[in-house]
Ligand SMILES: [Zn+2]
């Protein structure tokens with residue numbers, strides 16, 4: 001399930017941002033990192049590292065699993081992607097760096113980005129200060145829900 005409106009590898013803006021972020025974090029810009037970033041950016045379904053490997057391989061057949069892991073690690077450390085963890089199953093990756101929460105469908109294991117108004121309104125106990133938000137909502141996605149009706 002690819003998001004076709006997202007930029008392709010050739011997108012200058014995408015490459016510029018990637019280059020800047022990588023070098024700010026002490027990583028080198030490589031064609032493999034560029035490719036993995038482009039593939040993740042157009043994946044709207046929070047792929048696992050393994051799924052990323054399969055997708056990256058389609059256009060770059062000689063890329064290795066280790067390289068894909070390395071690239072994903074560099075993207076996460078540069079703040080270009082984040083890891084999404086749900087209690088069972090492999091770590092998944094999300095290229096959406098705007099504030100959002102994840103909806104995890106217990107039926108199809110899909111992970112969906114949900115816009116949730118963040119932080120300010122939440123009353124935390126005294127002495128706790130929120131820095132970031134990592135909320136996963138569990139339930140059924142609209143598609144899985146439609147089977148019940
Ligand atoms: Zn996400």
Ligand SMILES: [Zn+2]
Nearest residue numbers: 105108141144
């Ligand atoms: Zn579902």
